[in-house]
Amino acid sequence: MKIIVAGDGKMGSTLTRQLALEGHDLTLIDANSKALESTQERYDIMVIQGNCATMDVLQHAGVKEADLLIAMAGADEINLLCCMTAHAMNSRLHTIARVRNPEYTQQIYKMQDMFGLSMAVNPERQAAVEISRLLKYPGFLKRDTFARGRVELVELKLNEQSKLCDVALNDMNNIVKCKILVCTVLRNGKAVAPDGNFVLREGDRIFVTAPSNELAVLLRNLGIITHKVKRVLVCGGGRVSIYLAKLLEKSGITVQIVEQDPERCVNLAGLLPHARIIQGDASSELLLESEGISNCDALATLTGIDELNMIISLYGSSCGVPQIITKLGRMNNKNILENLSLGSIISPKELCCNIIVRYVRAMQNQTGAARTVYSIADGQAEAMEFLVDEHTQHCGKPLKQLRLKKNVLVACITKGVQQEIPNGESFFSQGDTVIIVTNGDRVIYQLNDIFE
């Protein structure tokens, strides 16, 4: 597919990487020729220097033949103008714009057609939604939902007290006593597809699929004590914090926001009547102590500086905060973060990238495309949800008779309202949804791609 990406920032280059790997024809537009040059040297793409919202530049980028435009420039207004212009030049074009300013949310929703937008993405809002979901089930590092929220893929880290240490997967059912499946294990920074004899060890991060209603049972049986989160300490008063505070207010969770800029604090106080806004330096231990860091239920470090977020999270973990969420802007060196107790790591950029990749795959493959795609295990594995339709091969055959590609796992089959964690006898039939987990570089576009 011919795709134009406007804006070679952090988000743009993450997208470029992912889309170039999937083999699309990419043209990247940015005003900064230095950034473009270094991106071009890494990926097989074409670059154009210029203002992405001008007709000239868009024409040069081949907007007339393009299938999709993704506007990821710094300013919302430029992104919208870019999409409007491009859509006027090519009415078949799909457009995705990043719009971050909460003030625009409403008009985007109402005037989507006027802007020529196919989809608007908001990384900060996405991150806030993700964080609020994590806070509902403390204990999991990450939660991805499938089948309209009926099935979840959760990430757990095994610490030394975990009951699962030194347990083979075959014997796991005796401990957890519920229907779950370990899809992927991340050990020493490498994703492993485990079989029944695989023995879990301390320090492993495991990715488990389970029906949503079993999550509480799972946590209880694993001995992870969870109590409902009632008070969250949020460091940094950026956009993510605003969205998060609004979401948490609805579920009756008290939010405390620490922000350094006094003007911003006044602003926040106006926007969030129920939140407690504290003006001060979030890196000061004294301040955090006085705001009760040691007895809050969760800590979310959402400042704009990665290093600061990491340090506050580490401090929080030393104070014994049960759940910690760290926002990171750049995720280039994930494996060095492995051994730090940063809790759940949230990257707005990556969340947004997942959404767009999902959109691109759906475009490419109108029928039979994955309904949901999540990248798990630091991007080394992918979990996808497919609908079994009339084109799907091997309907009704038990899984043990099927020859699946290497590193492909059928993680869950949903039949109507029933979820089934599959074994060798399980089968899928038309109308079911299946969740597939793949380890490795191979991209699965269609359900039929999993068969050998």
Next chain:
Amino acid sequence: MNYKMMGKFIGLLLMVESIFMLPALIISLCMGEYNSVIGFTVTIVVLWGLGVLLRLLCRKANKSFFAKEGLVCVGLGWLIMSLLGCLPFFLSGVIPNYVDALFEIVSGFTTTGASILEQIEGLPYGILYWRSFSHWLGGMGVLVFLLAIPLGGEGGSGFTMHLLRAESPGPNVGKLVPKMKQTAQILYILYIALTILNVIFLLIGGMPVFDAVCTAFGTAGTGGFGIKGDSIAGYSPYIQNVCTIFMLLFGVNFSCYYLLLLRQVKSVLKDEELRIYLGIILFSILLIVWNLRGYYDTLEETVRHTAFQVASIVTTTGYATTDFDLWPGFSKAILMFLMIIGACAGSTGGGFKCGRALLVVKNMLRSVRQLIRPQRVQVVRMNGQAVDEKVLANTNTYVSAYAIIIVVSFLLISVDGFSITTNLSAVLACFNNIGPGFEAVGPTCNFASYSLFSKLVLIWDMLAGRLEIFPVLILFSRTTWRQR
């Protein structure tokens, strides 16, 4: 330094070369030329074996591949390709001296067309074919070919850009379409189509098939190896004119043809480099025709020979229809100027390149204006777009390297005792990948009389000229080979 990745590429390069040698082997077999059959068979086996071995050894290459690796890969690749590609000449006994054989094949791959052979008629057909085909292969670049086939490019990564940049001529190399593989394919499809068109036009003129194919290879790569001692002089005026036109066509930036296919005629006509290229050609023809009045019998003959020689020199092909060494001094001076200027960037021609010359002149004018008004801020524009300062700096560096190499090579080969004109034109003809020079290396003579040392110098010049200096120069830098 990522040796394994380079090994992978060079292994593939050797395998491709051996495949390209097969037609020559078949021709030799059909003509019953047993010596060349042996030469080609041994070379093909050696190339294939080494290629497979290299690829086996370098299976597990990691993908860190940067500008340095790209440059070294191209420089080394061309060197190895030439060292092995000359084996058929040597093994078949056509050229008994290995350095002479190397000179001949380097001259072929770099599309120079300078020969050390005294007698061309009567050579085995297989050898003649391989000689001409080496022009075609070297013209667009072998590594570009590798990028066009599925084995070469690794999906999604951008390092292939370094290879394209290192092998394709011009100050500012870019892709035509987002994907490198498709860019390379488009270039090769255009190249093949134009070559076939050339063959057809030559056949219409009644040229024998073998001659037509070999001449077209020489024209397409802007090489200049003829299969006759008197180059194109013996053929009909129609064939000479066809050659003139096709030489000029192959001297045009190939992206212009791509734009024409996309029906963007306007942007092609507005291309500054194309305009200056055509302007220089027209102006040179007019001046030489004026200078040559009375030299040939008819005006038609004068214009035909002038146009042919101008096209041949400016595109750095090196075919000849007449001995231009006998022309008056002014005409020869113009030809010498054309030798340096060369064809367009992104074409198969060599030389300094019109586009680069334009940049140098524009940059110089800017500096002069800057002297008059020191506060003035100016940008150099090309086709209406501001040229990046880095490109200008690189172009200036290129000028210096270009001048230094010419001077040093000139001094080195002067030891042999030929006249100044001979030596200077020999260096210019080799470094700019033209072929014939003046006097002792004129269109009717050859390079056989130079000493072994001078030949090695000229071989180096040819490679440096074709690859635009830096990929060859970097092979001599100690930091290139040092780990970290």
